[in-house]
Amino acid sequence: xxxxxxxxxxxxxxxxxxxxxxxxxxxxxxxxxxxxxxxxxxxxxxxxxxxxxxxxxxxxxxxxxxxxxxxxxxxxxxxxxxxxxxxxxxxxxxxxxxxxxxxxxxxxxxxxxxxxxxxxxxxxxxxxxxxxxxxxxxxxxxxxxxxxxxxxxxxxxxxxxxxxxxxxxxxxxxxxxxxxxxxxxxxxxxxxxxxxxxxxxxxxxxxxxxxxxxxxxxxxxxxxxxxxxxxxxxxxxxxxxxxxx
Numbered sequence: 001x002x003x004x005x006x007x008x009x010x011x012x013x014x015x016x017x018x019x020x021x022x023x024x025x026x027x028x029x030x031x032x033x034x035x036x037x038x039x040x041x042x043x044x045x046x047x048x049x050x051x052x053x054x055x056x057x058x059x060x061x062x063x064x065x066x067x068x069x070x071x072x073x074x075x076x077x078x079x080x081x082x083x084x085x086x087x088x089x090x091x092x093x094x095x096x097x098x099x100x101x102x103x104x105x106x107x108x109x110x111x112x113x114x115x116x117x118x119x120x121x122x123x124x125x126x127x128x129x130x131x132x133x134x135x136x137x138x139x140x141x142x143x144x145x146x147x148x149x150x151x152x153x154x155x156x157x158x159x160x161x162x163x164x165x166x167x168x169x170x171x172x173x174x175x176x177x178x179x180x181x182x183x184x185x186x187x188x189x190x191x192x193x194x195x196x197x198x199x200x201x202x203x204x205x206x207x208x209x210x211x212x213x214x215x216x217x218x219x220x221x222x223x224x225x226x227x228x229x230x231x232x233x234x235x236x237x238x239x240x241x242x243x244x245x
């Protein structure tokens with residue numbers, strides 16, 4: 001009887017794992033598509049993504065936690081875009097709580113946590129310095145855990161891009177963003193590891209060089225990015241602006 005119970009327990013776990021893996025197939029693209037469709041239609045299009053993610057037991061599937069938080073991050077971006085600031089802040093807090101539940105977060109989870117914290121600054125500017133410090137600690141830990149993580153270099157470079165010059169900003173952006181470009185899309189061979197971020201690296205690097213009045217270099221990186229991401233609205237807009245210089 002004990003052997004039989006053990007067998008069925010293992011079988012149940014195996015079937016549950018396969019089901020979860022099937023549910024997570026192309027989940028990153030589904031979330032990004034939900035964001036783009038939301039922007040296009042000006043209505044929340046995350047219902048189908050939520051249905052997939054809510055069907056997973058995140059306590060038993062740590063991979064699901066990242067994508068639940070990532071979906072809330074993208075949904076928060078959309079909510080903020082349509083001026084639903086309270087909804088955006090609520091989504092960010094929910095996603096951050098999910099990430100905090102991970103006992104030993106990996107590099108990707110640390111970067112996403114820091115990215116969501118950084119985004120939350122706009123809703124609590126009175127403690128901006130404290131939140132920024134926490135986010136940077138997470139980025140540093142992420143980079144320490146995985147030197148190949150494109151998103152860790154992006155996060156540090158982007159943070160420095162937005163940091164005012166009088167507070168020491170602008171000295172790391174170019175270096176870290178260029179290092180990000182040299183990293184692979186996936187920082188590990190793990191199933192369902194994230195691949196997002198390269199489009200943003202090209203955008204922020206070209207934008208930084210533009211700000212520094214290095215127009216030719218900015219145009220070069222903008223065009224390189226557009227070649228890889230021909231449907232990128234942010235890169236198209238930036239390249240058009242640069243070509244008018």
